[in-house]
Amino acid sequence: MITVANRIFVAPEFAEQFEERFRARAGLVDTMPGFVANHVLRPTKLGEPYVFLTFWESHEAFRSWTESDAFKQGHARSGSLPREAFSGPNVLEVHEVVTSSDPRF
Template sequence: MITVMNRIGVKPEYAEAFEESFRQRAGIVDGMPGFVRNEVLRPTKPGDPYIVLTYWQDEASFRRWTESDEFKQGHARSGSLPHDAFTGRPVLEMHEVFLDSAQGR
């Protein structure tokens, strides 16, 4: 299993609109083959980024998602926020899960 983490800096005055954009597109990814789950983490300290964390069975499943029409549809909705709502470019990180205490491995 892999995780894909997207760190997104959002200016405080746009936080509510950013969160609403995720609520509006929630569920689009759910039916994709290889998708496990999605979490959107709100920062607890001012200036820290939001974290969008998705779990996938494998990297190939994630790559298929990024090339899908559903991906384009979901991300077109996020275009409703102006560029100046963000504090910089998002930072994407991918990790392989080698230990999961919930799974006992």
């Protein structure tokens, strides 16, 4: 099991629009083999990033998603917010789950 955390820096004045974008997401990732779950985490301090956290059964499952047509379709919507909505570059992190209190992991 792996997690993929995409840390996304959003300008405060665009936070509501950004959150709505994820609420109205296409959901194409939900049907991908090896996909487990995702969570969108809102920062509690000004200037910190949102974290889009996904769980995958394997590195291969995640890689297949990033190479799929569904990935391209789902991310084509990213142009819905202007460039100034993002206050810094995204930071992508991949981690292996070593232990978890959740029995699914």
